[in-house]
Amino acid sequence: MNGKKTFALRIFLIALCVLWMGVIFFLSAENSEESGGRSGDISFEIVRFFTQNDTDMTDAERQEIADKLDPPLRTMAHMFCFCVLGMLYFLTARTFPVSVKIGALSSVACALIYAISDELHQHFVPGRSMQLQDILVDLTGAVLGVAFILLVMRIGKRRKAHE
Numbered sequence: 723m724n725g726k727k728t729f730a731l732r733i734f735l736i737a738l739c740v741l742w743m744g745v746i747f748f749l750s751a752e753n754s755e756e757s758g759g760r761s762g763d764i765s766f767e768i769v770r771f772f773t774q775n776d777t778d779m780t781d782a783e784r785q786e787i788a789d790k791l792d793p794p795l796r797t798m799a800h801m802f803c804f805c806v807l808g809m810l811y812f813l814t815a816r817t818f819p820v821s822v823k824i825g826a827l828s829s830v831a832c833a834l835i836y837a838i839s840d841e842l843h844q845h846f847v848p849g850r851s852m853q854l855q856d857i858l859v860d861l862t863g864a865v866l867g868v869a870f871i872l873l874v875m876r877i878g879k880r881r882k883a884h885e
Contacts, residue, residue, distance in 0.1 A: 732817040739810045743836060746803050750840050754849025761799070765792040800856055801863035808833045808867030822875070826868050833864030 749757070765788040773779050773787075811832050815825035837860035845852040 728817055732814065735810060735814040735817060739807070739814055742803075742807055742810055746807065746836070746840055747843065749803070750844050750850070751847060753847055757850070761792055761796050762788065765789070765795050768795075797859055800859045801866070804833055804837060804860040804863035805867035805870070807836065808864030809871050811864075812868045812871050822872070826872065829868050830861070830864050833867075834861050837861055837864070 752760070766785060769784045769788045769791060773784060808829055811829035812825055815829050816822075818825070820828070834857075837857045840860070841852040841857050844850040844856075
């Protein structure tokens with residue numbers, strides 16, 4: 723890729739990183755009622771979708787299941803947000819002249835720093851708190867995102883080698 727295309731791609735990816743960090747910041751800025759309400763609604767809709775043919779099930783029973791589904795769903799949402807961020811950071815790092823290893827490690831480190839700042843931000847939002855567990859979940863998501871890109875790169879290299 724020539725210099726101008728690389729620069730344009732780099733700017734585009736940086737913009738995506740900033741945009742995605744803004745999405746995370748916006749979600750973290752919601753107070754506990756807003757955040758819990760939205761995730762509770764999503765959990766209920768998931769349960770209702772999968773039980774729509776069960777005419778004997780009441781909404782109260784669906785809500786009971788949704789209440790149990792909500793905590794793991796929130797954990798997966800945290801992980802997803804930082805998985806995407808880790809992928810974006812790593813793709814951005816690949817536009818710079820650094821090794822794959824340095825790009826991967828710096829991407830995970832940047833995601834960790836953002837996860838810590840995100841939790842610190844939540845500490846000041848009414849009804850929210852800073853939790854080490856969330857930082858670890860976010861870090862796991864970032865590592866999985868970088869690992870996914872590395873896997874795609876490896877598969878691409880193998881395909882190219884077999885052509």
